[in-house]
Amino acid sequence: MQSSASLLQRQKQSMVASPQLIESIRLLQLAHTELHQFVEREIEKNPLLESASNDGRPFDDVSISGADQPIGPGANAVEGPTGAGSPERLGQWKSLGNTTNNPPGNGPSLDEFATLAETLHDHVARQIALTAFTPQERLIAGQLAADLEDTGYVRANLLELAESLNVREAVVERVLGTLQQFDPPGVFARSLRECLEIQLRQRNRLDPAMAALVAHLEMLARRDFEALKQHCGVDEEDLLDMMHEIRALDPKPGNRFQSGASETIIPDVWVTPSPQGGWQIELDPATLPKLLINQSYYAEVSRQTAQNSKDQAFLDECLQNANWLIRSLDQRAKTIVKVAAEIVRQQDAFLEHGVAHLRPLNLRTVADAIGVHESTVSRVTSNKYMLTPRGVFELKYFFTVAIASCQGGDAHSAEAVRHRIKAIIAAESPGDVLSDEDIAVRLKETGIDVARRTVTKYREAMNIPSSVQRRREMRLCF
Structure with missing residues (x-):
């Protein structure tokens, strides 16, 4: 069998991603803080871009009025003026606008969700979000959580906190008592004694003898056992057992978590009950950069550089990049709303009844429902958070096996x-x-x-x- 070389022509189709397409894809997965930093860098290097004032209105608004009515790419959309930073409505079943129950700029209070991943603050914030607090109590809990030290202790002055929030001190004490029942045992204590008492109380071991021992920790440090037996009213064997229990407690319950300064999580999406039934979904205006293109400046400079092709080329490139960025930001916002709306549609029972009704959900289900690629859903749900009546959750939380x-x-x-x-x-x-x-x-x-x-x-x-x-x-x- 002889082998021979030959030349063949073949046609092959392939998609080559342009730098701008790659950048648009990257914008999808940026958290809002990273997005703002990116936009600020673009403004610095593009003379045609300006930051528009934030009027506090939601960028996108979706009303969900039925569990079996999908939100898909074929729904009607109303486009705002290019670069005007005006609100847009996307994929609506019924337009709610700004109702009296949800006036412009009055979004849910977010102060209580102070957290950083893998820290004590994150662990506490999740428990606050799942606790049946009133709005006033939730605000107080958020303030106390903000004062929580990495060791698990809180040093807040309850009277000063009550005065600053214009509530009675007894209300602050009641909220603190609830927080002291959180995990890890001993968290939100104001002293070592209180920390140990909380842990013993949760173990149902804070009897009078043990309370007397905890009240005289300085004697225990001096190993003054005779005085301790007198104060506690126990014999030596009982005292040794009590000391063994004390040693088993954690004097710094927060130390088991990774330390780190807390930062505020600002949810990208708000989910609130709609007055007409179902759920209303909005993007938080604070997470959305709003940009303007200075057309007057472009026209003026174009007249001055009419004879200079190099300068005009630079100006035209700036205009092209500015238009691309605004379109990309608009598309990013629309995609986030589409994904969030489908998640809410799929997890309606969770929002109504709690975690026991959380449905299995995967990326492909959402992607197919809204007509995008599975990788797009993955990027959108990375580092994005949703504020619901049941607390703040990362979008990825809703995807479970x-x-x-x-x-x-x-x-x-x-x-x-x-x-x-x-x-x-x-x-x-x-x-x-x-x-x-x-x-x-x-x-x-x-x-x-x-x-x-x-x-x-x-x-x-x-x-x-x-x-x-x-x-x-x-x-x-x-």
Whole structure:
């Protein structure tokens, strides 16, 4: 068999991404702080770009009036003037505009969501978001959380805080009492004594003898055991047991978390109940840079550089880049609203009834529903947050794997299953502590087909002790 060389012509189609297309894609995944920094750099190097004043109105507005009516790319859209930074309405079923229940610029209060990923502040903020506070109490909780130290202690002056918020000191104390029940045990204490008392109270071990021991920590530091036995009214054996319990407590409960200064998370999307029913979705105006193109300056400079082709070419490039940036920002805003609206449509039951009703959801489902690529949804949901009546959540929170139903019905989301496991364990009694196998059986009785090893994995991820440890702790408490 002979081999020979030959020349062949073939046609091949391929997509080459332009630098501007690559930059537009990158804009999708930027968090709002990074986006503002990018826009500021563009303004500095482009003489035609100016920052428009923010009038406080939402950039995009979507009203969801039915659970089975999709928001798709074919919906009507009203385009505002190019570069005017004016609001646009996209994919609406009914236009709500600015109702009296949601006047312009009066978005939900965000002060309480002070957090940084993987820190104590993040852990606390999530618990605040899931606690049934009134709006006033939520504001107070946010202020106390802002004063929380990395060690877990809070140094706020309750009287001064009450006066600054124009509320009674008793209300601040009540909110602090609720915060002191948060995890980790001992958080929001104002002193070492209070920190230990909180932990002992949660273990049901703050009896009079133990309270006397905690009240005389200086004697314990001096190892003045005779005086401590007198104050506590116990013998030496009991005192040693009490000291052993004290040593098992955590004097700095916040230290188990990564330290770091707190920063405020500003949700990109607001979800609020609509007066007409369903949900109203808005982009937070504070997260949206608004730009203007100075057409007068362009015309004036063009007249002066008419004879200089190099200068005119530079000016034309600036105009082209400015128009591209404004179009890209508009498209970014529209895409975020489309994705958020579809998430809300899919997770309507969660917003109504809580985490137990969170549905399984993947990127492809949302992408297919709104007519974009799966990677676009992935970029949009990165580093973006949604403020809902149930708290602030990263958009990626709503995407969870499916756990099969053993009764042939709808699948369950992994997050909902974790919530169910936590609820089952919380309802245990000293005589009925369940093993992971027992929990798996309980879940199957309610239609959730989950293996024992999956229960173990979810339990450990939630930092819940094993059944042996829980049984031992309950014996000590009861």
